[in-house]
Amino acid sequence: MAMVECRRLRKIYRQGKLEVVALDGIDLAIGKGEFAALAGPSGSGKTTLLNLIGGLDRPDAGEIRLQNQLLNDLDQSQLAELRLRQIGFVFQSFNLIPVLTALENVEFILLLQGVAAGERRERARTILDDVGLQGLHGRRPAELSGGQQQRVAVARAIASDPAIVLADEPTANLDSKTGQGLLELMKEMNEKKQVTFIFSTHDRMVMDYARRLILLHDGRIAEDRAKAGK
Amino acid sequence: MLFQLAWRNLWRNPKRTLILLTAVVIGVWAMIVIGALMRGISSQMLRHGIATLTGHVQIHAPGYRADPVVENSIPAAAPVTARLAALLPAGTRWAPRIRVAAIAGNARHSAGVTLVGIDPAAEKGVSFIGAAVTEGAYLPSEGEGGLLIGRALADRFGTGLGKKLVLMSQDSERGIASRAFRITGLFRAELEATEKEFVFVTLPEAAAMLKLGAGISEISLLLPSDGLASEAADRLRQSLAGEALEISTWQELLPMIRGVLELYDGVIFVWFLVIFIAMGFGIVNTFLMAVLERLREFGLLKALGMRPSGIVGQVLAESLLLLLTGQALGSAFGFLSYRGLARNGIDLSAVAEGLEYVGMTRIIFPVLLPRDVATANLVVFLLGLLVSLYPAVKAGRVTPVQALSSV
Ligand SMILES: Nc1ncnc2c1ncn2[C@@H]1O[C@H](COP(=O)(O)OP(=O)(O)OP(=O)(O)O)[C@@H](O)[C@H]1O
Numbered sequence: 132m133a134m135v136e137c138r139r140l141r142k143i144y145r146q147g148k149l150e151v152v153a154l155d156g157i158d159l160a161i162g163k164g165e166f167a168a169l170a171g172p173s174g175s176g177k178t179t180l181l182n183l184i185g186g187l188d189r190p191d192a193g194e195i196r197l198q199n200q201l202l203n204d205l206d207q208s209q210l211a212e213l214r215l216r217q218i219g220f221v222f223q224s225f226n227l228i229p230v231l232t233a234l235e236n237v238e239f240i241l242l243l244q245g246v247a248a249g250e251r252r253e254r255a256r257t258i259l260d261d262v263g264l265q266g267l268h269g270r271r272p273a274e275l276s277g278g279q280q281q282r283v284a285v286a287r288a289i290a291s292d293p294a295i296v297l298a299d300e301p302t303a304n305l306d307s308k309t310g311q312g313l314l315e316l317m318k319e320m321n322e323k324k325q326v327t328f329i330f331s332t333h334d335r336m337v338m339d340y341a342r343r344l345i346l347l348h349d350g351r352i353a354e355d356r357a358k359a360g361k
Numbered sequence: 362m363l364f365q366l367a368w369r370n371l372w373r374n375p376k377r378t379l380i381l382l383t384a385v386v387i388g389v390w391a392m393i394v395i396g397a398l399m400r401g402i403s404s405q406m407l408r409h410g411i412a413t414l415t416g417h418v419q420i421h422a423p424g425y426r427a428d429p430v431v432e433n434s435i436p437a438a439a440p441v442t443a444r445l446a447a448l449l450p451a452g453t454r455w456a457p458r459i460r461v462a463a464i465a466g467n468a469r470h471s472a473g474v475t476l477v478g479i480d481p482a483a484e485k486g487v488s489f490i491g492a493a494v495t496e497g498a499y500l501p502s503e504g505e506g507g508l509l510i511g512r513a514l515a516d517r518f519g520t521g522l523g524k525k526l527v528l529m530s531q532d533s534e535r536g537i538a539s540r541a542f543r544i545t546g547l548f549r550a551e552l553e554a555t556e557k558e559f560v561f562v563t564l565p566e567a568a569a570m571l572k573l574g575a576g577i578s579e580i581s582l583l584l585p586s587d588g589l590a591s592e593a594a595d596r597l598r599q600s601l602a603g604e605a606l607e608i609s610t611w612q613e614l615l616p617m618i619r620g621v622l623e624l625y626d627g628v629i630f631v632w633f634l635v636i637f638i639a640m641g642f643g644i645v646n647t648f649l650m651a652v653l654e655r656l657r658e659f660g661l662l663k664a665l666g667m668r669p670s671g672i673v674g675q676v677l678a679e680s681l682l683l684l685l686t687g688q689a690l691g692s693a694f695g696f697l698s699y700r701g702l703a704r705n706g707i708d709l710s711a712v713a714e715g716l717e718y719v720g721m722t723r724i725i726f727p728v729l730l731p732r733d734v735a736t737a738n739l740v741v742f743l744l745g746l747l748v749s750l751y752p753a754v755k756a757g758r759v760t761p762v763q764a765l766s767s768v
């Protein structure tokens with residue numbers, strides 16, 4: 132079953148009289164358990180595509196389906212609900228709420244979902260341990276390294292059992308060794324828990340991990356192929 | 362967790378929060394303390410008005426209030442006073458008086474005064490004069506009477522204890538009544554005007570001078586509390602209906618003070634609003650600044666699936682905690698200041714001369730009404746939340762794409 136399905140997706144940014152066609156007819160299907168990289172030069176539309184799939188923005192034309200649900204039909208509050216329950220986000224930076232500890236950051240999303248307090252804490256603890264943050268649960272983001280912060284973000288993204296995790300350049304702010312560690316973690320989560328991932332990147336090393344490579348160019352898919360993951 | 366998060370967010374910028382908190386504390390404090398002083402001023406004006414011979418309720422012959430001359434006298438006090446005890450609440454005191462316009466004079470000066478004939482023992486518990494004599498002696502209950510005049514009048518006449526003063530008025534037969542009295546006591550009053558207006562002699566001596574026999578001008582009643590006046594007056598009106606008497610409450614006798622009291626409710630509320638407006642601007646600005654600094658975070662929360670209402674709630678929760686903390690501290694400080702000021706009052710002697718014209722007393726004792734404390738807190742709380750709504754809604758409107766793409 133396709134987790135995500137995009138058909139003839141177009142997105143145009145207008146700035147005054149200037150029109151930028153950020154996405155120009157994207158057809159794409161991502162299946163359950165995929166581990167796909169979205170690559171392409173700067174300005175090719177990676178972020179735009181992830182934002183549309185994640186229900187953060189709306190297309191100008193075309194359809195997006197998430198688990199067969201047509202996103203075009205949803206209003207703002209339904210989209211919020213969808214983001215909350217079906218999508219995990221990992222952003223490039225500023226992923227975490229600064230005044231909350233690692234544990235509370237993960238719990239917070241479960242709280243929004245209405246998970247009871249006891250279960251919330253238990254699940255958050257387990258997941259933080261799973262992503263290798265034993266002993267760091269009580270630290271605030273400022274007291275964690277960049278790599279550790281991204282691990283918390285991954286933990287938060289998968290804590291709610293989403294249909295898909297969207298990661299926009301999750302390693303861009305990390306050194307290559309730390310970035311590699313994060314990819315190892317994502318891969319592990321993908322394999323062990325069958326979490327579906329789409330991550331965008333500029334980085335060869337990161338693309339190497341992907342089992343599917345989608346190459347964007349000027350808002351079109353230039354290449355889309357399955358490959359062996361690292 | 363909402364409030365936990367709100368509380369921590371407040372302390373992200375401790376300096377800013379402390380400044381804002383201080384503003385709320387000072388605001389609430391000022392509302393309470395200045396409000397209590399205003400209440401003190403008005404309640405002392407009332408107390409003073411009542412003590413300066415008015416009492417809570419007065420009984421007159423019909424026509425006396427319109428034309429206070431000896432002809433409009435109650436023929437005899439005893440038949441009326443004999444019935445009062447049964448009609449009035451326990452603790453009520455009353456005093457019969459003769460009260461006429463007179464001219465006081467000595468060799469060099471003369472001035473219009475109000476001559477008051479009193480029953481010294483009865484008067485003591487009813488009006489200010491019982492405790493006001495500072496030099497010489499209060500009037501004796503028995504035997505030879507004397508004359509009490511105010512310190513200010515004595516100064517103006519260049520006279521003093523033991524000297525003579527001539528009082529002149531019209532008697533009940535429309536003749537000129539004139540008698541010399543020896544000054545036996547000088548009294549002081551809150552207002553200089555009171556010291557210049559009233560001169561006191563005993564009831565029998567006033568009656569003799571004015572040829573009034575057993576007649577009196579008025580009976581003044583002091584009830585256990587201000588609020589009982591109209592009820593007591595109603596009972597008297599019913600029970601004394603056949604007696605050709607006119608019963609008036611202090612509200613009727615002191616219309617200006619009554620007006621001031623009513624006005625003060627409005628004045629105090631306006632004062633609360635004025636303070637709040639000053640404070641409100643600070644709250645809006647500071648919260649707006651705090652919100653703008655955190656747009657990225659609100660965008661993140663929205664991306665994660667929080668509703669706009671959730672974000673509005675988040676900002677309001679921060680405002681709520683700040684307001685409640687500030688209100689608690691401000692009310693506490695306000696109460697402590699009130700306790701401190703209530704001990705000795707605030708002495709306004711230095712500026713008292715100007716204030717006398719408006720009937721204010723020299724020393725102000727604050728009066729703290731629970732109602733005023735509640736109003737002050739309610740104003741701060743409701744309006745505080747209301748003005749925080751603007752930054753809160755602004756935070757709720759953030760779109761995640763904008764917020765997350767602006768680095
Ligand atoms: N809010 C916006 N307003 C106007 N134009 C935009 C906006 N966001 C993106 N664009 C334009 O749309 C195109 C695609 O942008 P997008 O951010 O999706 O690219 P990207 O592949 O993520 O680039 P990068 O690798 O630099 O992150 C670019 O030409 C960009 O300038």
Ligand SMILES: [Mg+2]
Nearest residue numbers: 177178179299
């Ligand atoms: Mg991008």
